[in-house]
Amino acid sequence: MRDDHLVGLLAVFVPFSLISIGGGISVLSGIQHEIVAVRGWLTAQDFVQLFAISRAAPGPGTMIATLIGWQISGWLGAVVATLAFFLPSSLLCYGVFRLSNAHREKAWHRAVRQGLAPVGTGLVISSVIAILQLSDGGPLTLLLAALSAIVVVVAPRVPVPLYLLCGAGLAVLYHTAMP
Amino acid sequence: MAEALPARSSDSASVRTDDNPSVSLSTLFLACLKLGLLSFGGGLSGWVYQDFVVRRRWISDEDFASSFAMGQMLPGGNVANLVVCLGEQLRGPLGAATAVFGLLVGPFFAVIAMATLIGSIPQTQLLDIALGGAAATAIGFLINLCWRGVRRESGNPAMLGIIAAVVIGVGVLKLHLLLVTLFVAPISIAIAWRRGNKDA
Structure with missing residues (x-):
């Protein structure tokens, strides 16, 4: 049973590692679909909570992979999920960097770079749509997301934990004020 | 040394x-x-x-x-x-x-x-609400990322079309992410390639 989960974690995270153009966040909707809908390992609510925790913790935004592995299979699951999500893309990056570094001034190199950028942007927008549909918090969720998007542009240097704390506080205030 | x-x-x-x-x-x-x-x-x-x-x-x-x-x-x-x-x-x-x-x-x-x-911490309704609020706030960072990506292509209708195609395919129609990427990325690279040659 446990082994099945570890193999399953590999089967989910290795492919997503290799297609996560635009950063790990771009495949968040895909991971959510696999973990929640296809395999039923976590509920949608669990997934959103893990996302919030991973954003509040330090490090790259995609440490949610570690948390998913940990939640499903403990420490071993956390190690397997982290390696499965970060190792394949790192190896690929390493190989491509060594091979193509000599060609970086060439036109094809620039075309690939510029062509992949909007694809990455589209994937991130899709992830936002998926998370908003998941979170099921009504107008308050939309309001807080929009508000924080504005604040992050105006004051990019505010520490993130402070941010999330304010969001949590506002949500509690809203619910106490109008039950 | x-x-x-x-x-x-x-x-x-x-x-x-x-x-x-x-x-x-x-x-x-x-x-x-x-x-x-x-x-x-x-x-x-x-x-x-x-x-x-x-x-x-x-x-x-x-x-x-x-x-x-x-x-x-x-x-x-x-x-x-x-x-x-x-x-x-x-x-x-x-x-x-x-x-x-x-x-x-x-x-x-x-x-x-x-x-x-x-x-x-024992699960309470209040904690759920607070975590929900934090999660909603975290979405703001992603929206900012999207905004910067769209703005980068703002003078570029073809690339805005590429973004829209990915969003419709993956975000709205929920098609398989890899399928959409493998279909759209070559088109996008070809557009960038042609534009690069025109500029040169």
């Missing part, structure tokens, strides 16, 4: 500068460990630039820029890819492995510690 190294910008002609003897693996590890542990949300690339290029002068401006572009266009976390490229330039394969391990090992334990702390 006897002579002091000259300013790094002077040797930008040499593409690869691996096995740079002035940077030990342990120094590289500690630098990445600090980056990983002290970085709260986004903007991490700017911090890497400040530390590796401006402060420590390990990497030239030009090498940083090309590594950054590479990290963005390939799959994988942008910052993880970035430190892989920088580590390779500093100390070869072992440097790349050291850098990415250093970046991830701190957050690995931090994120589990955070989940444990939250899990040990």
Whole structure:
């Protein structure tokens, strides 16, 4: 049973590692679909909570992979999920960097770079749509997301934990004020 | 090791500068460990630039820029890819492995510690509401990322079309992500290729 989960974690995270153009966040909707809908390992609510925790913790935004592995299979699951999500893309990056570094001034190199950028942007927008549909918090969720998007542009240097704390506080205030 | 190294910008002609003897693996590890542990949300690339290029002068401006572009266009976390490229330039394969391990090992334990702390608090409705609020706030960072991506292509109707095609395929119609990417990416690269040739 446990082994099945570890193999399953590999089967989910290795492919997503290799297609996560635009950063790990771009495949968040895909991971959510696999973990929640296809395999039923976590509920949608669990997934959103893990996302919030991973954003509040330090490090790259995609440490949610570690948390998913940990939640499903403990420490071993956390190690397997982290390696499965970060190792394949790192190896690929390493190989491509060594091979193509000599060609970086060439036109094809620039075309690939510029062509992949909007694809990455589209994937991130899709992830936002998926998370908003998941979170099921009504107008308050939309309001807080929009508000924080504005604040992050105006004051990019505010520490993130402070941010999330304010969001949590506002949500509690809203619910106490109008039950 | 006897002579002091000259300013790094002077040797930008040499593409690869691996096995740079002035940077030990342990120094590289500690630098990445600090980056990983002290970085709260986004903007991490700017911090890497400040530390590796401006402060420590390990990497030239030009090498940083090309590594950054590479990290963005390939799959994988942008910052993880970035430190892989920088580590390779500093100390070869072992440097790349050291850098990415250093970046991830701190957050690995931090994120589990955070989940444990939250899990040990008895679940109440209020906690659910608070976590929901925090999650909604976190979505704002992603919206900012989207906004910057769209603005970058704002003078470029074809590329805006590419963004829209991906959003409709993956975000709205929920088609398989890999399928959509493999279909749209070649078209997008072809557009960029033709535009590049026209400019030249």
